[in-house]
Amino acid sequence: MTKQAQQTVVITDYDYGDVDIEWAIIEDAGLRLVAADCKTEDDVIEAAMDADAIITQYATVGARAINAFIRCKVIARYGTGVDIVDVDAATRRGILVTNVPNDWCQNEVADHAMALLLAAARKICGYDRATRAGTWRWQSGEPIHRLQGRTLGLLAFGAIAQAIAARAHAFGMLVIAHDPYMQPEDVAAHGAQPTSFGELIEHADYLVIQAPLTKETRHLIGEPELRRMKPTSILINTARGPIVDDNALYAALWEGWIAGAGLDDIEEEPAKQRDWEPVNPLFSLDNVIITPHAAYYSDEAIRTVRDFAAREVARVLTGKPPLSPVNAAQLAIVHPGPSS
Numbered sequence: 367m368t369k370q371a372q373q374t375v376v377i378t379d380y381d382y383g384d385v386d387i388e389w390a391i392i393e394d395a396g397l398r399l400v401a402a403d404c405k406t407e408d409d410v411i412e413a414a415m416d417a418d419a420i421i422t423q424y425a426t427v428g429a430r431a432i433n434a435f436i437r438c439k440v441i442a443r444y445g446t447g448v449d450i451v452d453v454d455a456a457t458r459r460g461i462l463v464t465n466v467p468n469d470w471c472q473n474e475v476a477d478h479a480m481a482l483l484l485a486a487a488r489k490i491c492g493y494d495r496a497t498r499a500g501t502w503r504w505q506s507g508e509p510i511h512r513l514q515g516r517t518l519g520l521l522a523f524g525a526i527a528q529a530i531a532a533r534a535h536a537f538g539m540l541v542i543a544h545d546p547y548m549q550p551e552d553v554a555a556h557g558a559q560p561t562s563f564g565e566l567i568e569h570a571d572y573l574v575i576q577a578p579l580t581k582e583t584r585h586l587i588g589e590p591e592l593r594r595m596k597p598t599s600i601l602i603n604t605a606r607g608p609i610v611d612d613n614a615l616y617a618a619l620w621e622g623w624i625a626g627a628g629l630d631d632i633e634e635e636p637a638k639q640r641d642w643e644p645v646n647p648l649f650s651l652d653n654v655i656i657t658p659h660a661a662y663y664s665d666e667a668i669r670t671v672r673d674f675a676a677r678e679v680a681r682v683l684t685g686k687p688p689l690s691p692v693n694a695a696q697l698a699i700v701h702p703g704p705s706s
Contacts, residue, residue, distance in 0.1 A: 380444070387672045410425050414438070417437075421679060432456050440679050447606065458700065471526075479661065482629075487510070487626075519543070520544070520576060574603075575603040575604065632646055
């Protein structure tokens with residue numbers, strides 16, 4: 367009898383410093399691990415064409431790559447959002463897509479959103495710069511407004527946004543939310559007043575974006591929306607950078623359509639580029655705080671997401687069901703039978 371070839375798992379990209387956690391899990395399952403450094407879809411094709419499974423962090427796994435795969439059975443995402451994976455193309459090819467349920471970083475992102483909000487509202491970075499330069503005056507932060515009684519608006523109201531709402535309530539804020547995929551009574555049951563998108567934009571003193579990146583949400587916040595916001599409002603984005611039109615945001619911050627912003631990502635998503643340079647004009651402004659897509663980070667969260675993603679591919683390749691499938695229902699329709 368011919369010995370069956372060892373199945374291969376390819377990590378397309380990672381910024382964790384090593385793949386020790388994944389290697390231990392994959393090897394224990396009798397599988398082979400290959401770690402790559404992909405930035406483009408061509409890189410993905412070259413590294414993973416023959417792979418039985420793929421784990422991806424930032425690298426795009428689009429239709430072109432998926433159609434080039436010879437025997438891939440599962441694509442696992444380090445994280446919750448699957449905007450970098452063409453799920454429909456994977457489904458057509460009979461490939462399972464998995465993610466990590468967002469409770470792996472729910473508290474981290476909620477904390478980070480509030481940290482950005484508080485730092486922007488209380489002018490923390492401006493005070494720090496002024497103090498280091500020798501200016502010891504509370505007036506260097508003028509104007510600052512009281513948080514209590516102000517309105518926090520949430521664009522999308524999933525688990526992370528609900529955790530942000532709980533934190534905002536502790537500061538005495540009124541919380542409103544717009545989520546077209548939730549019933550108004552469910553929004554209310556989780557601590558926010560349901561509202562329309564237009565009302566959210568116009569009424570929020572602090573607008574926090576926590577929506578997934580989709581065709582519908584790309585550039586959802588552009589010049590028309592920013593012009594409708596209060597001139598005293600602050601925009602916080604702890605979701606994906608491309609939801610906001612950076613050119614429009616620069617104009618809004620420079621010309622005073624809004625007062626400030628806190629961003630955990632920018633439109634070009636630097637982690638997805640090779641040899642990125644900080645030329646985005648937003649970096650020249652003092653009324654915006656930018657962090658390097660770090661909202662999800664804690665040592666505990668990173669260990670959890672790496673462990674979960676690796677175990678998902680190990681489950682699938684050893685004939686067990688995944689714990690967090692993204693397209694299992696669609697696969698059952700498109701590819702009915704045991705393989706689905």
